[in-house]
Structure formats: structure tokens, C-alpha cells
Amino acid sequence: MLKERVTATLVANAGVLVEYNGVRLLVDGLHHEEGHPFSKVPEETLGRMMDGVDPYASIDYVFFTHEHPDHFTPACAADYLKRQPVKGLFLPAQVSDDSARLYDDAQGRSIFCKRFGLAPGEMERCVLADGVEAAGLGARHMGPQFRNVRNDCILLTLGGSNLLFTGDADHVPEFYEEALSDVVLDAVFVNPLFFHHPKGRAVINEIFRPRYLAIYHVPFEQDDDLQFGKLVARDIERHGRPDVQTRVLQAEGQTLEIAPRPR
Numbered sequence: 136m137l138k139e140r141v142t143a144t145l146v147a148n149a150g151v152l153v154e155y156n157g158v159r160l161l162v163d164g165l166h167h168e169e170g171h172p173f174s175k176v177p178e179e180t181l182g183r184m185m186d187g188v189d190p191y192a193s194i195d196y197v198f199f200t201h202e203h204p205d206h207f208t209p210a211c212a213a214d215y216l217k218r219q220p221v222k223g224l225f226l227p228a229q230v231s232d233d234s235a236r237l238y239d240d241a242q243g244r245s246i247f248c249k250r251f252g253l254a255p256g257e258m259e260r261c262v263l264a265d266g267v268e269a270a271g272l273g274a275r276h277m278g279p280q281f282r283n284v285r286n287d288c289i290l291l292t293l294g295g296s297n298l299l300f301t302g303d304a305d306h307v308p309e310f311y312e313e314a315l316s317d318v319v320l321d322a323v324f325v326n327p328l329f330f331h332h333p334k335g336r337a338v339i340n341e342i343f344r345p346r347y348l349a350i351y352h353v354p355f356e357q358d359d360d361l362q363f364g365k366l367v368a369r370d371i372e373r374h375g376r377p378d379v380q381t382r383v384l385q386a387e388g389q390t391l392e393i394a395p396r397p398r
């Protein structure tokens with residue numbers, strides 16, 4: 136059955152499966168690497184994706200905000216393209232050899248493939264299907280050690296609802312102010328550090344102004360050695376706003392349903 140409501144379901148870390156009207160889009164949802172404190176996509180889940188088993192059957196478009204191992208494993212994505220009929224792939228502009236190969240591979244299979252390559256604050260839109268659009272919004276990664284890493288925020292427009300996935304983008308107003316000046320955001324996904332920082336919350340409250348705020352990129356409870364879950368709970372208690380529906384996405388399968396905007 137086609138779902139006319141937009142749903143966003145957590146896969147792992149910043150991996151989210153979005154569904155609207157029979158179209159499925161996966162953001163930052165193909166990774167399986169060690170060496171970071173966040174959760175990788177579980178083996179079993181990856182298996183279901185590769186085999187096209189629900190809820191991961193028939194994913195139409197795959198997006199990545201940036202090439203860090205907790206968001207994007209090029210080898211996983213390459214496997215996925217071999218196994219499932221993806222319509223389009225959106226890759227970060229700054230690439231490793233692995234992701235350059237993935238790009239060539241996708242092109243060889245005549246899969247629509249896009250590298251946004253956007254400067255911070257720059258936005259580019261693509262129409263994907265009837266009532267379905269995707270845009271990249273250029274930003275820089277947060278944290279001084281990643282100053283040179285670009286992070287493309289992904290804006291999905293689904294039947295009039297706008298969902299923004301910020302990945303690990305930094306909370307710099309100039310990245311968002313102008314590009315989003317005519318966009319009414321229904322749901323915004325930010326990581327715990329974005330929400331924790333007063334500058335991050337200022338961007339959320341003054342520029343994004345979403346109806347739904349999802350804090351994602353939180354390790355699964357069993358992986359949460361650094362206790363991001365507690366940090367987020369405390370921040371919501373202190374800084375949550377009554378006019379914004381704020382949700383923490385920390386467990387696989389948790390779903391945020393975006394109700395249509397009141398007219």
C-alpha cells in the first residue's frame with residue numbers, strides 16, 4: 136500500500152530510510168566499519184538491504200552527506216548497487232579512490248549519479264519523481280579537526296513536506312540562512328553536538344524553525360559508551376521547546392511520521 140504520509144525510520148547512526156507515496160530514499164544508511172564510537176549498520180540489516188527484504192526492499196535513491204565511516208562505506212554501497220535496482224545515487228564531492236570507483240561503477244550501470252560539490256551555503260535541487268525532490272545544501276563538517284571536510288546537507292521535498300538531514304554539518308548560520316530563506320522546514324535531523332551547542336540551537340530556533348526536530352547520530356544503547364543518549368535527554372529537558380516535537384532516534388526501526396502541515 137502506498138503511504139501518503141512521510142515517514143522517516145532510523146537504520147543506524149545517521150542512517151535514515153524515508154518513505155513517501157511508494158518512493159523510498161536512504162540517507163547515510165550503508166556503512167559497516169569499526170574504529171569510531173558510533174553504531175554501524177548491523178550485519179543482519181545490511182543482509183536485508185542486499186536481499187531487498189522489507190522494510191528495506193525497493194530503495195529508489197541513496198544519499199550520503201560525507202565520506203566518514205559512520206555514514207558511508209563505499210564498498211557496501213557498491214555491493215548494494217550490484218544487488219538492487221537503485222534509480223539514483225548522490226555522493227559527496229570529496230572522494231576517496233573507493234568512492235570514485237563507486238561513481239564509475241554506477242555510471243557504467245547507467246544509474247543516475249550525482250556529486251553535488253557545493254560550496255557552503257550553496258544549494259542545488261533535483262526532481263526525482265512526481266512530488267519528490269532532493270537538494271544538496273553545501274556545508275562544512277563540524278569540529279576543528281574536520282575543517283576541510285565538506286558535508287552536504289540533504290533536503291528532501293516530499294509532497295510539500297520538507298525534511299533536512301544535516302549529517303555532521305557545522306552550526307554556522309551563513310550556511311543556511313539564505314539558502315533556506317524560502318523553505319518551510321517540517322522536520323530537521325541534527326546530531327547531538329549540533330543540539331548541545333548554543334549556536335546550534337540558535338540555528339535550529341531562528342533559521343530552521345521546524346515542526347519536528349529529530350536528534351539522530353546517537354549510538355544504539357548497547358554501543359553508547361560515551362553516553363550520548365544521556366547528553367541528549369538532558370539537553371531536551373533543558374532546552375526543548377513546547378512548539379517543536381522533539382524526538383531522539385536511537386534504536387533501529389524507530390519511526391517519525393510527519394503529519395501534513397496545518398493549512
Ligand SMILES: [Zn+2]
Nearest residue numbers: 201203276303
Ligand atoms: Zn563525519
Ligand SMILES: [Zn+2]
Nearest residue numbers: 203205206303
Ligand atoms: Zn558522523
